[in-house]
Amino acid sequence: MWLSAVLICVFPVISATPFNRQWEEDMSVRHSWLELPRGWRRLSSPSPNHTFDLHVGLKQHRLDVLISDLLQISDPTHPRYGQHLTKEETEDLVKPHPDTLDAVEDWIISHGINSSRFHYPTGGQDHIDLRVSVAEAERMLNAKYEFYRHKSSGDTILRTMSYSLPRALQPHIDVVSPTTYFGTTRSMRSTSFLQPEVQPLDALEPIVQPISDTVRSSSCDLINTPACLRDLYNTTNYEPQAMDRNRLGIAGYLDQFSNDADLQTFESKFRPEAIGFTVPTVQINGGRNNQTEPGIEANLDVQYGVGISYPTPNVYYSTGGSPPYIADSQTPMNTNEPYLDWLTYILAQPTIPQVITTSYGDDEQTVPVDYATRICNLFVQLGARGTTVFFSSGDFGVGGGDCFKNDGSNRVEFQPGFPASCPFVTAVGGTTHVNPEIGVNFSGGGFSRYFTRPAYQSGPVSQYLVALGDTYAGQFNPNGRAYPDIAAQGTGYQVVVGGHIVSVGGTSASSPTVAAIFSLLNDVRLSQNKSTLGFINPLLYSTAVPGLNDIVSGSNPGCQTDGFTAKEGWDPVTGLGTPNFSRLRSLISG
Known part of the structure; x- marks a missing residue:
């Protein structure tokens, strides 16, 4: 019963979607702002050669199985209680579907970014980190990056007011950042x-x-x-x-x-x-x-x-x-x-x-x-x-x-x-x-x-x-x-x-x-x-x-x-x- 109750946390199983260069002609806005978020002002445009780390979070293919396993090994009345998974077992369950990995990698490579720049921080390969230039990110995401400053803290960040993804990639990608999510590193809230x-x-x-x-x-x-x-x-x-x-x-x-x-x-x-x-x-x-x-x-x-x-x-x-x-x-x-x-x-x-x-x-x-x-x-x-x-x-x-x-x-x-x-x-x-x-x-x-x-x-x-x-x-x-x-x-x-x-x-x-x-x-x-x-x-x-x-x-x-x-x-x-x-x-x- 509980598995069905948390489906907001689980994404649908990904079906095969072969790479198609026509994707670039079918871009779909993932998120955009109608006006600049409160407290921020545009500061300046970055150099096209300015580089930053882009995080691409991939859909986790068997997350539903992992959640089911977690519930069983956490239930004191279940025969599997306490039989925790290894690092390798959990990573195997969150690995993206092969079609997801192929599609996203091919999309990135199609923008002239060599796979040698890909970094997979965990063995589950459920996200890709890569160093990109502003020009590369703008082409990939149909975006316009700017530097913005927060009026109160004075912090400066690099963000875009809108970004898009190829429509066929939307089911394969959870999160891309930094994009339209404005923020500052200061004044975070501790609970004391x-x-x-x-x-x-x-x-x-x-x-x-x-x-x-x-x-x-x-x-x-x-x-x-x-x-x-x-x-x-x-x-x-x-x-x-x-x-x-x-x-x-x-x-x-x-x-x-x-x-x-x-x-x-x-x-x-x-x-x-x-x-x-x-x-x-x-x-x-x-x-x-x-x-x-x-x-x-x-x-x-x-x-x-x-x-x-x-x-x-x-x-x-x-x-x-x-x-x-x-x-x-x-x-x-x-x-x-x-x-x-x-x-x-x-x-x-x-x-x-x-x-x-x-x-x-x-x-x-x-x-x-x-x-x-x-x-x-x-x-x-x-x-x-x-x-x-x-x-x-x-x-x-x-x-x-x-x-x-x-x-x-x-x-x-x-x-x-x-x-x-x-x-x-x-x-x-x-x-x-x-x-x-x-x-x-x-x-x-x-x-x-x-x-x-x-x-x-x-x-x-x-x-x-x-x-x-x-x-x-x-x-x-x-x-x-x-x-x-x-x-x-x-x-x-x-x-x-x-x-x-x-x-x-x-x-x-x-x-x-x-x-x-x-x-x-x-x-x-x-x-x-x-x-x-x-x-x-x-x-x-x-x-x-x-x-x-x-x-x-x-x-x-x-x-x-x-x-x-x-x-x-x-x-x-x-x-x-x-x-x-x-x-x-x-x-x-x-």
């Missing part, structure tokens, strides 16, 4: 923020001594430290054993760098037994690692990944670049992160971390649907290879800004977030306080407009919608993929930045916390010579429910409304609830 109203521990003094148990126990309702979180989610007494086989990955963007010195200070203050433990940085596509500019977001992610999962190895990915973008009122500049660059890199690796967390997100409507679909399908490959992918659900409740749709209608609707809305990732919402925990008011949650609701969610989400009734009718898609899936504390995190503690909040904090807990659960399974958990959503919505703390109060206002309300069972504020490690450990050890 400083909380000056939460008095940090030792805010103004250099950190010298570890915090006492007395301070921990008296302050955990207002602030969060590794000790608070380990106690709340029952990981304190677990000692990892499979450090040689287990890794936690943290994906970072926006020129965010984890500071090594700050990590050591954090360890001395909050996890003294981890002093000397380090996290390597992998730099991708121009990602930097400037130790003189510690990033709050990166320090948060790394410090709490280590603070909870220690001594499990962690790795930080610093990724540069920028993907396609469509502006809306909440995201006036390109806040999309370069998922494509990072995914291309990680999928090409022979081994990848068993858990990966990302604390960034965008309004779904600012991400072109073809780009979002392509990215969502790439997450299928990670899950099939046994990796659990967590994304923070966002910090704007049901939507920030004026919540106007950017299709010209000026309708006000709830704004779901991406990639949290992708059904192949696990979205993490936020909570606050203890005894009891409640849904925090900024926790992103809602229903996708791009992706339909997967079968693994049908029961719990349907129950919520029945209880909701006609409330907010027309402001969200009741048939969409619902998120978040799970939640964790999202306020008062004590983070060391530049040698001092600051208080940080956001689902950016929730996601690495949950990721570290599930990394420990993978340690449990690996130490028992079992497979990793991989794509966990089917597990969460079935046999893992007793291992979660149901959150029954709180709401996520936005778009000039009170937003959704947390209740018993699944809800669009906290998902299924927060993790209880000891109970989950028993459930996944059986």
